[in-house]
Amino acid sequence: MKQVFTRPESLKDVATHFCPGCHHGSVHRLVAEALDEFGIRSQTIGVASVGCSVFLYGYFDVDVIEAPHGRAPAVATGAKRARPDRVVFTYQGDGDLAAIGMSEIIHAANRGEDITVIFVNNTTYGMTGGQMAPTTLPGQKTSTSPYGRDVSKDGSPFKMAELLSNLDGVAFSARVALNSPKNVLNAKKMIKTAFRYQVEKKGFSFIEALASCPTNWGMNPLDANQRVTDEMIPYFPLGVYKNTANL
Amino acid sequence: MQYTSVEKIFVKGNEAVAMAAIEVGCRCYFGYPITPQSDIPEYLSRELPGLGGEFIQAESEIGAINMLLGASATGVRAMTSSSGPGISLKQEGISYMAGSELPGVIVDIMRAGPGLGGIDASQADYWQATKGGGHGGYRIIVLAPASVQEMYDLTMLAFDLSDIYRMPAMVLADSVVGQMKESVTPNLRPQTVLPKKEWVVRGRAEGTPQNVVKSLYLGDGEMEAFHWKMQARYKELADNECRWEEVQTSDAELIVTAFGSTSRIAKTAVAMAREAGMKVGLMRPITLFPFPKKTYAALSERCKLFLDIELSTGQMIDDVRLSVARDVDVAFYGRPPGAGSLPTPEELFEQIKKNYRARA
Numbered sequence: 001m002k003q004v005f006t007r008p009e010s011l012k013d014v015a016t017h018f019c020p021g022c023h024h025g026s027v028h029r030l031v032a033e034a035l036d037e038f039g040i041r042s043q044t045i046g047v048a049s050v051g052c053s054v055f056l057y058g059y060f061d062v063d064v065i066e067a068p069h070g071r072a073p074a075v076a077t078g079a080k081r082a083r084p085d086r087v088v089f090t091y092q093g094d095g096d097l098a099a100i101g102m103s104e105i106i107h108a109a110n111r112g113e114d115i116t117v118i119f120v121n122n123t124t125y126g127m128t129g130g131q132m133a134p135t136t137l138p139g140q141k142t143s144t145s146p147y148g149r150d151v152s153k154d155g156s157p158f159k160m161a162e163l164l165s166n167l168d169g170v171a172f173s174a175r176v177a178l179n180s181p182k183n184v185l186n187a188k189k190m191i192k193t194a195f196r197y198q199v200e201k202k203g204f205s206f207i208e209a210l211a212s213c214p215t216n217w218g219m220n221p222l223d224a225n226q227r228v229t230d231e232m233i234p235y236f237p238l239g240v241y242k243n244t245a246n247l
Numbered sequence: 248m249q250y251t252s253v254e255k256i257f258v259k260g261n262e263a264v265a266m267a268a269i270e271v272g273c274r275c276y277f278g279y280p281i282t283p284q285s286d287i288p289e290y291l292s293r294e295l296p297g298l299g300g301e302f303i304q305a306e307s308e309i310g311a312i313n314m315l316l317g318a319s320a321t322g323v324r325a326m327t328s329s330s331g332p333g334i335s336l337k338q339e340g341i342s343y344m345a346g347s348e349l350p351g352v353i354v355d356i357m358r359a360g361p362g363l364g365g366i367d368a369s370q371a372d373y374w375q376a377t378k379g380g381g382h383g384g385y386r387i388i389v390l391a392p393a394s395v396q397e398m399y400d401l402t403m404l405a406f407d408l409s410d411i412y413r414m415p416a417m418v419l420a421d422s423v424v425g426q427m428k429e430s431v432t433p434n435l436r437p438q439t440v441l442p443k444k445e446w447v448v449r450g451r452a453e454g455t456p457q458n459v460v461k462s463l464y465l466g467d468g469e470m471e472a473f474h475w476k477m478q479a480r481y482k483e484l485a486d487n488e489c490r491w492e493e494v495q496t497s498d499a500e501l502i503v504t505a506f507g508s509t510s511r512i513a514k515t516a517v518a519m520a521r522e523a524g525m526k527v528g529l530m531r532p533i534t535l536f537p538f539p540k541k542t543y544a545a546l547s548e549r550c551k552l553f554l555d556i557e558l559s560t561g562q563m564i565d566d567v568r569l570s571v572a573r574d575v576d577v578a579f580y581g582r583p584p585g586a587g588s589l590p591t592p593e594e595l596f597e598q599i600k601k602n603y604r605a606r607a
Contacts, residue, residue: 043450047317048461057459063448065320066461068343071313074305078317079448081301082275082325086450104313107306 008032010041012061021221023178023211024052027120027191028059030184031089034192035062038199040087045079047072049092049101052126056091070101073108076115087198089116095125098134098158105164109204112169116194116205119160122213123232130216134158137235142216157235161208165241171203173242177210179228183238190240193247202245210236255432260398260425261286264354264418265294267402268326271436273352274300275325277314279307279333282366283422284356287328308333312340312353319344319351320460322447324406328354331364331372334380341415342381346462346473348446350409352402353387354418356425359584368421368508369584371559376419377536377566384474386481388416388488389535391506395429401533407439412484413446419535421558423508423589485537492531495521496546499528501603504543504567505556506532509590513556516595525603535563543570550575552606556595557581558588578602 007013010032018024035041041062048056050069057064067075072090080088097105097119105117124142125131132145135157139148149157161175172194176187187209194205210232214224258266265287268276276295278288288304295302301318305311311327318325329337334355344351357372359365379385388408390401402418409416451457464470492510494517496502505513510531520527530546530553532539547553553575555564561579568577580598582588 042452045321045448045450054463057457057461061451061457063451063458064461065317065448066343066347066459066463067316068313068339071309071316071340074310074313075317075320077303077310078275078277078314078319078325079321080317081303081314082318082321082323083449086321103306104310107310111303 008036010035010061012059014059016059017055018052019215021212021214021224023122023209024120026178026184027118027209027211030188030191031091031118032060033188034195037192038195040199043085044087044089045083047076047079047088047090049090049096051093051096053091053093053096053120070096070099071104072096072101073104073113073115073117077108077111077113080113080115084114087195089118091118092120093126094119094121094123094133094135098160106167109164109206110167110169112171112204114198114201114203116198117207118191119206119208120211121160121208121236122211123157124213124216126213126216130213137231159236161206161241164206169204170206170242171244172197172205172247174206174240175208175210175236175238177228177233177238179212179225196247197245200247202247208236255430257428257430258395259286259428260392260395260420261356262290263395263399263431264328264402265290266433267399268352268406269294269298270433271324271403271406273324273326273406274298275318275323276300277303277305277311277318277325277327279305279311279329281330281333283358283425284328284330284354286425287354308336309339312337315351316340316344316347316349319349320347320448322444322449326352326354328356330356330358331360331369334372334375338381341387342383342385343462344415345379345385345387346383347460348413349415349460350413351415352405352409352418353415354402355420357419357421365585366422367584367586368423368558368589370421370507370509370557371562371584372419373535373557373559373562376417377538385477386536387414388412388484389419390416391419391533391535392424393507393510393531394424395427396431398424399431400434403434403437407437407441408488410441412480414480419507421508481537485540488534489537489539489542490533491539491542492533494529496528496530496550498526499550500526500606501552501554501599502528502530502546502550503554503556503599504530504532506535506563509556509558512590512592513595515592516599519592519596520599520603525599527599527603538566538570540570543567544572547571547575552602553577554599554602555579556598558584
């Protein structure tokens with residue numbers, strides 16, 4: 001019998017701590033598939049961030065550095081400059097990357113560091129209990145925006161894939177989602193392209209993955225999935241914002 | 248730059264730090280401009296590229312310390328440098344490095360504070376350096392050079408101790424030593440036996456275990472076990488690595504104690520006291536962590552009067568008092584740092600005379 005579906009080698013055979021319906025697991029799998037398909041697992045260094053993504057080393061069978069909150073792009077910069085022969089990626093959430101770590105991501109991107117950044121945007125701080133994030137949608141209620149995000153006071157959500165694409169140092173920037181088979185297949189293609197940029201030493205690559213967080217949104221997994229379609233994608237349009245080498 | 252001779256050179260303290268870092272194999276530097284240490288990044292930005300090294304002027308002190316964390320995690324020798332305001336920003340990263348058992352060298356050319364303070368010499372960051380300046384309860388190795396030669400030698404030592412004990416190491420100096428030019432013998436890299444870095448992240452090749460550099464411990468008893476392990480390491484450091492300089496302490500009835508630039512001035516004042524027939528000595532700790540407690544304890548068995556002198560309102564004096572015998576008087580003379588507050592040898596001589604006369 002031919003086996004047509006199996007666990008990627010780059011993922012460990014363990015259960016994750018992620019909540020039912022959370023998209024982190026899907027993103028993990030797609031990143032692991034990309035590492036497998038390029039045959040780079042043994043050369044890869046992952047940089048974990050603070051939040052639900054901190055347990056990267058528990059799931060990926062690669063060497064990992066745990067970075068302070070928001071600092072993953074600076075940690076990855078140090079690792080990549082010291083070991084330019086390695087594949088270095090960061091995996092960060094929206095609070096980590098677009099709030100406390102905004103300086104680190106902007107400057108690593110602007111320097112054109114030869115790294116890949118996987119940015120998981122679920123419009124909230126997952127690990128700490130659903131507080132308002134820099135990507136929380138206008139009017140969205142969270143545990144620290146109980147009356148809904150007020151853009152006149154809190155500002156508007158950051159559109160990171162677009163913002164970073166404006167920097168000369170960025171080679172590839174795309175936004176994907178994981179809420180339908182079609183979107184997952186496209187996300188797979190985009191994540192693979194992001195790693196291809198690094199493998200071929202063509203510059204900084206960035207993936208923004210729209211993800212659900214049923215627990216902190218107070219929704220069941222199906223409704224949370226639907227929210228990605230109904231509310232997130234209209235505000236954060238999917239697509240490739242920069243592809244300098246046409247990979 | 249490889250030194251094949253031991254001919255003397257005439258350089259600034261900050262340059263000596265940079266030269267020693269290169270000599271000892273540091274090829275990655277990450278920093279941010281701040282007075283009075285900018286000679287270090289300037290020197291390394293010029294020299295490292297030609298040596299196949301990496302120099303990054305980071306977006307912030309926070310960026311720089313985290314680049315150091317990332318580079319050190321891969322096993323290379325790496326360094327950052329700064330001064331008070333920047334060192335404060337680096338504390339987050341230093342805490343993570345300590346928690347992740349990462350080596351790495353941090354040079355602190357102290358300036359007056361708090362806040363923006365001033366660019367003049369200061370010793371008021373002793374507590375920040377030696378007591379674990381960030382969160383969580385940890386220590387780092389702290390070395391206090393008092394000359395340009397020591398800026399060179401202790402920078403080398405910082406890299407070795409940091410690698411051996413898997414802890415960040417700090418060279419704690421100030422603008423007097425950093426900006427002063429003196430002759431230096433650029434010693435060759437010491438032949439230290441260094442442990443193999445089995446723990447580094449390098450890509451998980453077939454047959455090798457997964458290496459993770461992290462500071463998160465959630466399991467029952469894991470965090471406590473980490474702390475006990477580090478306490479044992481600090482004890483090992485204290486047992487094996489304390490360094491100090493004693494001047495004429497054997498018959499001293501008063502021992503002046505000071506570190507770094509202030510100890511230079513104190514040493515002149517001690518010589519003046521000897522000239523005047525007073526039995527005065529000097530105890531200068533070179534390692535501030537580990538603090539040479541046993542030496543203070545031994546000295547205080549015989550000499551019952553110490554005079555602690557600092558360019559601050561008194562920080563190291565806490566460690567001196569905790570180290571000496573209980574029946575010892577520890578007098579203090581210090582001035583807050585800032586433009587014009589560096590004491591003169593005559594001023595310290597007056598303090599020695601005053602205390603010497605009043606001794607029991």
